[in-house]
Amino acid sequence: MTLNLDGYTDLPPGKIASVVTYLEMLERAPERPGVAEPGFEVRRVEGPTVDWYVDLFRRVGGPWLWWGRLSEPREELQRILRDPGNEIFELWAGDRAEGLLELDRRDPSNVELLYFGVTPEMVGRGGGRMLMDFAIARVWDGGARRFWLHTCTLDHPGAVDFYVRSGFKPFRRGLEIAADPRLCGLLPVDAAPGVPLL
Numbered sequence: 001m002t003l004n005l006d007g008y009t010d011l012p013p014g015k016i017a018s019v020v021t022y023l024e025m026l027e028r029a030p031e032r033p034g035v036a037e038p039g040f041e042v043r044r045v046e047g048p049t050v051d052w053y054v055d056l057f058r059r060v061g062g063p064w065l066w067w068g069r070l071s072e073p074r075e076e077l078q079r080i081l082r083d084p085g086n087e088i089f090e091l092w093a094g095d096r097a098e099g100l101l102e103l104d105r106r107d108p109s110n111v112e113l114l115y116f117g118v119t120p121e122m123v124g125r126g127g128g129r130m131l132m133d134f135a136i137a138r139v140w141d142g143g144a145r146r147f148w149l150h151t152c153t154l155d156h157p158g159a160v161d162f163y164v165r166s167g168f169k170p171f172r173r174g175l176e177i178a179a180d181p182r183l184c185g186l187l188p189v190d191a192a193p194g195v196p197l198l
Contacts, residue, residue, distance in 0.1 A: 003175070013198050016065065016180045018152035021160055022172040025147040028140040029167020031133065037125050041092040042101070042134045048081050048088055050074050056090065060100045060117040062191045064155045067181035069115070089134070091118060091127045098122045099131050103139065111139045113149035117156070132166050152176060154195065 003009050011017055045052075054077075057069050069077060080086055085106030091099025099118035105111050113135060118128045139147045149168065151159045160170070181187045182197060189197065 011177065011198075014180055014183050015177055016154070016195065017175060017177045018154045020150050020152045020174040020176050021170050022150045022174070023148065023160070023163050023168035023170050025136070025166075025168045026145070029136060031136075032129070032166065035126050037093075037127070039094060040125075040127050040130055042131060043090050043092050043097075045088045045090050045097075050078050050081065053077070053081055053088070056097050056100050057115070058187065059098075059119045061115070062187055063120055064117070065181055065187065065192045065195060066115070066117075067178070067184075067186045070181065070186040071184075086114075087138075089131070091122070091131050093122060093127060099127050101131050101135050103135065105139075105142065108142050109145045111142070111144045111147050113147065116149070123156070128162070132162075136166065154192070 054070065057066060060066070069080075072080065081088065083106070085104065087103045087105055089101040089103075090097035091101070093099070099122060100115055102113075102115040103111055104114050116131070116135070118131070122128065136147070147168075149163065151163065156162075164170070180197065182189045182191055
């Protein structure tokens with residue numbers, strides 16, 4: 001396959017493609033507190049189990065075809081989850097976790113937001129804003145000089161706008177082509193119904 005940068009490129013069956021946008025924050029953004037529904041709480045998860053993490057990862061990211069962590073062998077994922085430079089937080093709502101925040105703080109001056117999102121039931125209820133405000137405060141209070149992330153066109157349609165409103169600025173764009181995680185067994189075939197299976 002040859003990538004055509006001035007037109008269309010056909011993908012082989014079983015592959016998906018997305019446009020990736022990289023965003024960064026080089027100074028602490030002004031606070032944009034929202035009003036979260038009562039009962040929401042951000043909690044640090046120390047030493048999460050693989051089963052707990054995979055369940056929340058799928059509930060948050062399944063509609064957007066998140067597969068990155070699902071493709072890791074269990075032992076490798078457990079190592080990542082136990083790495084002291086990897087911080088994991090949950091948005092607690094009612095009686096279970098309904099949001100995920102994962103920060104790579106191995107370089108505390110250059111922190112990457114690895115995974116961020118809430119379950120579909122939480123969208124529009126203020127939990128995402130609460131979780132992002134928490135992330136920004138945690139990163140900048142920890143002495144960071146840069147906070148960055150990437151998102152893609154498979155993510156929630158409002159993701160880039162949400163990040164820009166939060167104070168991030170786009171700085172690079174790329175393409176990602178991968179095996180469809182539904183055909184690999186990483187996600188159910190009915191995940192992301194807006195992205196057809198081919």
